Amino acid sequence: MKGCGLEARACLEQCSDENKSTTADGVTLSNATFQHVNVLVTSGSLIPSLVKCLLFQLDDLIPEGNVYSSWEVGKLQCFSLIKERFSGPNVQFCVIGDGWEECAAAQTMKWPFVQVDPRPNSPHRFPGLNFRTLGHYISVVYGNTDEESDNGT
Secondary structure (H helix, E strand, C coil), X not given: XXXXXXXXXXXXXXXXXXXXXXXXXXXXXXXXXXXXXXXEEECCCHHHHHHHHHHCCCCCCCCHHHEEECCCCCHHHHHHHHHHHHCCCCCCCCEEXXXXXXXXXXXXXXXXXXXXXXXXXXXXXXXHCCHHHHHHHHHHHHCCCHHHHHHCC
C-alpha cells in the first residue's frame, strides 16, 4: 500500500499548494480567498493511524491534531466534531473515501463525497483525483463561489 500513500501525498500537496504563492524571497503567502485544512478520519485506532501518517510522511500536510479515529463513535460523530471545530461563514467540507460509512455520513452532513479505490482496475482510481476534480464535486453541493464565476471556471 506504499504507492497509495504516495498518491495521497501528491493529491494533498496539489490541493494545499493551490492557494499559496511564493514571493521572490521564498516567503509563502496564502491566498486570502480560501485556505485548505486537511483532516484525516480513520476507522482504525488513533495511535497506529498517527504512525502511518509519519511513515507516509503526511505529518506536514495533516497535523496530528487533525487526525480523528471513528473507532468508538463512528464517522458521522467525527464529521460532526470536525464541522463544529472548523465552522465558519464560508467553510466548505469534502469527504474523500472508500467506504460506505463515510459515504453515508457525508450524505447526512450534506457534504460532497468523492469515492476512491486503491485497486488497480477500479473505476474510482485514486491517482486520477486532483484539485480540479475536487472543485467540481464541491461546486455541485456548494455552488460556484463569486471568484470562480468571475473567472469562468
